[in-house]
Amino acid sequence: MFSKVLVANRGEIAVRVMRACKELGVRTVAVYSDADKHSGHVRYADEAYNIGPARAADSYLDHEAVIEAGEKAGADAIHPGYGFLAENADFAAKVEESEMTWVGPSAAAMERLGEKTKARALMQEADVPVVPGTTEPVESADEVKRVADEYGYPVAIKAEGGGGGRGLKVVYDEAEVEEQLETAQREGEAYFDNASVYVEKYLEAPRHIEVQILADHHDNVRHLGERDCSLQRRHQKVIEEAPSPALGEDLREQIGEAARRGVDAADYTNAGTVEFLVEDGEFYFMEVNTRIQVEHTVTEQVTGIDVVKWQLRVAAGEELGFEQDDVEIEGHSMEFRINAENAANNFAPAPGGKLETYDPPGGFGVRLDDALRQGDDLVTDYDSMIAKLIVTAGDREECLARSERALEEFQIDGFHTIIPFHRLMLTDEKFRAGEHTTDYLDEELDKTR
Numbered sequence: 383m384f385s386k387v388l389v390a391n392r393g394e395i396a397v398r399v400m401r402a403c404k405e406l407g408v409r410t411v412a413v414y415s416d417a418d419k420h421s422g423h424v425r426y427a428d429e430a431y432n433i434g435p436a437r438a439a440d441s442y443l444d445h446e447a448v449i450e451a452g453e454k455a456g457a458d459a460i461h462p463g464y465g466f467l468a469e470n471a472d473f474a475a476k477v478e479e480s481e482m483t484w485v486g487p488s489a490a491a492m493e494r495l496g497e498k499t500k501a502r503a504l505m506q507e508a509d510v511p512v513v514p515g516t517t518e519p520v521e522s523a524d525e526v527k528r529v530a531d532e533y534g535y536p537v538a539i540k541a542e543g544g545g546g547g548r549g550l551k552v553v554y555d556e557a558e559v560e561e562q563l564e565t566a567q568r569e570g571e572a573y574f575d576n577a578s579v580y581v582e583k584y585l586e587a588p589r590h591i592e593v594q595i596l597a598d599h600h601d602n603v604r605h606l607g608e609r610d611c612s613l614q615r616r617h618q619k620v621i622e623e624a625p626s627p628a629l630g631e632d633l634r635e636q637i638g639e640a641a642r643r644g645v646d647a648a649d650y651t652n653a654g655t656v657e658f659l660v661e662d663g664e665f666y667f668m669e670v671n672t673r674i675q676v677e678h679t680v681t682e683q684v685t686g687i688d689v690v691k692w693q694l695r696v697a698a699g700e701e702l703g704f705e706q707d708d709v710e711i712e713g714h715s716m717e718f719r720i721n722a723e724n725a726a727n728n729f730a731p732a733p734g735g736k737l738e739t740y741d742p743p744g745g746f747g748v749r750l751d752d753a754l755r756q757g758d759d760l761v762t763d764y765d766s767m768i769a770k771l772i773v774t775a776g777d778r779e780e781c782l783a784r785s786e787r788a789l790e791e792f793q794i795d796g797f798h799t800i801i802p803f804h805r806l807m808l809t810d811e812k813f814r815a816g817e818h819t820t821d822y823l824d825e826e827l828d829k830t831r
């Protein structure tokens with residue numbers, strides 16, 4: 383096992399990784415930008431290094447600055463967290479070439495599965511159903527129209543380098559194809575430095591189901607069940623849960639095994655997530671996330687498996703210490719992202735502020751992943767998520783009731799958060815029945831405008 387790990391991230395995920403390190407007897411190194419000088423992850427670490435000014439490109443995204451900090455600290459490994467450089471194959475390769483170990487899939491595995499068309503082709507090879515469409519980038523409008531003629535409109539034109547809904551263009555009829563194709567290629571070039579686009583049949587009211595995977599360097603690949611991420615606003619996940627209320631036992635087993643089989647075929651190691659769309663009892667592979675995800679927590683809660691600790695153990699060469707049959711889903715867990723946004727003002731991010739009151743909930747089945755304490759100044763340079771409230775109970779009904787109780791206790795003063803929005807969601811009949819699909823929230827919120 384490593385003796386010292388640098389966490390190349392900030393906020394709640396940096397503290398989450400450092401907690402796993404501490405439990406493994408590993409010393410921790412934080413990196414921070416000028417804006418994060420007094421932030422929680424710096425306080426928490428055994429040692430901390432400034433890597434540059436607030437602008438992410440000059441600090442958390444600066445490959446050399448991060449690697450130099452690791453070498454200065456004498457770190458044995460670098461854990462990237464999520465976001466920033468977590469899925470950057472170039473950075474992973476640089477870490478692999480240094481004396482330090484990369485805590486994540488190899489740069490090659492990232493390229494194999496991170497490229498969406500390659501991933502689709504690989505999944506098809508492994509008999510994993512994919513969303514109908516192309517497994518090669520398309521160049522011309524005619525190719526788009528051929529897919530639409532075969533599967534019907536609407537179709538989705540997707541940027542190869544996209545993700546999280548960016549670079550997704552929905553085409554409802556033939557007249558729009560040329561224009562939408564050009565826009566998708568232009569945006570792909572502009573935002574992801576990759577103009578390649580591909581086409582899929584667009585599923586209009588799917589569930590967004592994803593499967594957590596852990597794979598070691600000894601050919602062991604396990605799935606840890608699914609998460610349901612269907613409650614999203616403009617492609618931002620708001621509430622995630624495990625297990626999914628939309629899957630029966632049979633579909634659950636099929637999706638988990640398909641994810642495991644697909645990753646097994648990809649010569650993949652460490653943690654990963656296979657994303658599916660589910661509609662009318664059918665499931666379709668969409669893409670792979672080659673990183674630990676924000677919502678890994680709900681999987682940990684219902685399986686009892688510490689995913690981040692296994693990332694560290696696997697990177698250090700250990701074998702996964704459990705068989706697939708040992709993975710059991712027990713109870714129900716929901717994660718509420720606590721964003722510093724004003725839901726009453728179209729979720730506008732808080733312009734700043736001081737955490738005047740920070741009085742989080744506690745009690746049976748309540749987990750809080752954050753990097754905050756009362757009196758902190760809100761850092762608004764990066765993303766608006768300041769904490770995650772994870773609530774776990776014996777079943778979904780009890781989880782809903784416990785979530786209402788926990789959110790009612792959660793006192794934050796000094797700036798707006800979306801806690802009132804979460805409390806409102808818990809009164810929504812469709813959500814309480816687990817019948818919401820990915821378009822539900824955008825539809826509902828558009829009505830209120």
Ligand SMILES: Nc1ncc2cc(-c3cccc4ccccc34)c(N3CC[C@@H](N)C3)nc2n1
Binds near residue numbers: 616
């Ligand atoms: N062929 C096909 N059909 C329906 C889809 C539905 C989604 C989707 C999934 C989850 C939430 C969404 C919200 C608005 C629009 C789309 C979604 C989707 N994506 C792509 C990025 C991922 N984060 C969401 N891809 C889709 N692709």
Ligand SMILES: [Ca+2]
Binds near residue numbers: 545671
């Ligand atoms: Ca994704």
